[in-house]
Amino acid sequence: MAKSSIEWTEETWNPVTGCDRISPGCDNCYALTLSKRLKAMGAEKYQNDGNPVTSGPGFAVTVHPKALYQPLTWRTPRTVFVNSMSDLFHAKVPLDFIQKVVEVIAATPQHTYQVLTKRARRARLLADQIDWPPNLWLGVSVESKGLLHRVDELRRVPAAVRFLSCEPLLGPLDGINLDGIGWVIAGGESGHGYRPMHVDWARGIRDACKHAEVPFFFKQWGGRTPKALGRELDGEIWDEYPATVAS
Ligand code: SF4
Numbered sequence: 001m002a003k004s005s006i007e008w009t010e011e012t013w014n015p016v017t018g019c020d021r022i023s024p025g026c027d028n029c030y031a032l033t034l035s036k037r038l039k040a041m042g043a044e045k046y047q048n049d050g051n052p053v054t055s056g057p058g059f060a061v062t063v064h065p066k067a068l069y070q071p072l073t074w075r076t077p078r079t080v081f082v083n084s085m086s087d088l089f090h091a092k093v094p095l096d097f098i099q100k101v102v103e104v105i106a107a108t109p110q111h112t113y114q115v116l117t118k119r120a121r122r123a124r125l126l127a128d129q130i131d132w133p134p135n136l137w138l139g140v141s142v143e144s145k146g147l148l149h150r151v152d153e154l155r156r157v158p159a160a161v162r163f164l165s166c167e168p169l170l171g172p173l174d175g176i177n178l179d180g181i182g183w184v185i186a187g188g189e190s191g192h193g194y195r196p197m198h199v200d201w202a203r204g205i206r207d208a209c210k211h212a213e214v215p216f217f218f219k220q221w222g223g224r225t226p227k228a229l230g231r232e233l234d235g236e237i238w239d240e241y242p243a244t245v246a247s
Helices: 028-039 096-109 120-129 151-156 199-212
Strands: 011-013 080-083 112-117 136-139 160-164 183-188 216-220
Touching: 080 136, 096 120, 096 136, 120 136, 120 151, 136 151, 136 183, 151 160, 183 199, 199 216
Parallel strands: 011 080, 080 112, 112 136, 136 160, 160 183, 183 216
Antiparallel strands: none
């Protein structure tokens, strides 16, 4: 758990760490790179090595029962990004552990939790075995048109807020259907070897949000550093949030 530098959240909580690459958006996974560094520094949660092809040093999927109850100690209400260093719906995270994570979320209604997954299908398949509390938002990553099926899976999950993270945006999402979606975040890739985002891809998502009256958050253009090219789109900062939170 740590204060987050991610623009659209306040805190991170990692009851699970580690993952495997699953789609092109994972190519420059920051969690994978960071895990390697944390392992070298001796950090307890990052000592298990994952598959050398799909994962990496310190990045094997590992559950941390000791980290489960951290949110119970936070008095001040906050927005919490769950598993910034993993994917809660990875096939190697047992259902009963997912259920425990959700129980902690339900037991701390003063906080708002954001779970972001690329395993939309597993989330949907397990949905009826999870009691979805009102303070749990579920999002899926959609980096290119070929992954829009994740949005269809998400629509079938009864989370209080369903959101999309279109980041790193790698292509246009023409024809995106935002029915049942409560929030969209978009952004370009940053760091060494970043893949540039075309302005029309960002405009297309913004316009789809405007048309569907869905709040839109434009995080960054990306570049060599996250802030290199700023976050204005057509001269405006897009900082919209679902109506359940004050922006
Ligand atoms: S799903 Fe997320 S955490 Fe897992 S490898 Fe891809 S980008 Fe990294």
